[in-house]
Amino acid sequence: DVKVTQSSRYLVKRTGEKVFLECVQDMDHENMFWYRQDPGLGLRLIYFSYDVKMKEKGDIPEGYSVSREKKERFSLILESASTNQTSMYLCASSPLGLAGNSGANVLTFGAGSRLTVL
Amino acid sequence: AQSVSQHNHHVILSEAASLELGCNYSYGGTVNLFWYVQYPGQHLQLLLKYFSGDPLVKGIKGFEAEFIKSKFSFNLRKPSVQWSDTAEYFCAVNRGYNQGGKLIFGQGTELSVKP
Numbered sequence: 001d002v003k004v005t006q007s008s009r010y011l012v013k014r015t016g017e018k019v020f021l022e023c024v025q026d027m028d029h030e031n032m033f034w035y036r037q038d039p040g041l042g043l044r045l046i047y048f049s050y051d052v053k054m055k056e057k058g059d060i061p062e063g064y065s066v067s068r069e070k071k072e073r074f075s076l077i078l079e080s081a082s083t084n085q086t087s088m089y090l091c092a093s094s095p096l097g098l099a100g101n102s103g104a105n106v107l108t109f110g111a112g113s114r115l116t117v118l
Numbered sequence: 119a120q121s122v123s124q125h126n127h128h129v130i131l132s133e134a135a136s137l138e139l140g141c142n143y144s145y146g147g148t149v150n151l152f153w154y155v156q157y158p159g160q161h162l163q164l165l166l167k168y169f170s171g172d173p174l175v176k177g178i179k180g181f182e183a184e185f186i187k188s189k190f191s192f193n194l195r196k197p198s199v200q201w202s203d204t205a206e207y208f209c210a211v212n213r214g215y216n217q218g219g220k221l222i223f224g225q226g227t228e229l230s231v232k233p
Contacts, residue, residue, distance in 0.1 A: 033219055044223075045220055058220065104218020104219050106152075107219055
């Protein structure tokens with residue numbers, strides 16, 4: 001019953017390291033998202049993609065980049081990890097949706113990747 | 119800018135008590151509203167959603183929410199909580215037309231239910 005899979009549940013990295021977080025969905029969804037979850041701040045949108053090779057910045061893109069080479073896969077990249085990027089990272093996907101895109105707002109989330117940067 | 123505010127950061131209840139978690143949003147357009155829940159050690163999952171029509175929405179596990187447009191509110195309710203409802207609850211709103219999936223989330227409310 002796995003739908004959105006994040007390859008790493010827990011990671012510990014050192015400051016300055018390059019970090020890859022991988023996400024794969026098996027629902028043939030067009031839309032994919034990376035959110036960051038921090039206590040007291042809820043979830044914040046980092047990047048999203050509505051199609052293969054398409055990407056757009058969300059609310060907090062600084063220090064991050066993404067890659068979407070295949071429809072089912074959406075990767076988050078931290079080029080040079082910093083301690084303030086210690087967080088829980090959530091990948092989500094949604095269908096294209098009908099006109100008005102209500103269906104596209106129904107997100108399916110992965111289990112999350114908890115990243116600690118030392 | 120759109121925002122979502124959840125009034126309570128941490129709520130502690132005894133089993134069988136009634137629950138109401140507050141959620142207010144600021145968005146003047148056609149709203150899609152959501153409550154997501156994250157049980158300990160589990161992924162975030164959809165509890166219920168409002169797109170249009172009946173403002174009283176029923177979700178899974180006996181939860182319901184009422185959309186009150188005049189108050190910009192979408193409060194979550196359950197008449198009698200169980201220990202298994204212990205979780206973190208997030209309210210969310212859409213950003214606008216054709217901005218699918220780019221939800222704005224509230225800060226989250228942690229619910230602890232004592233057996």
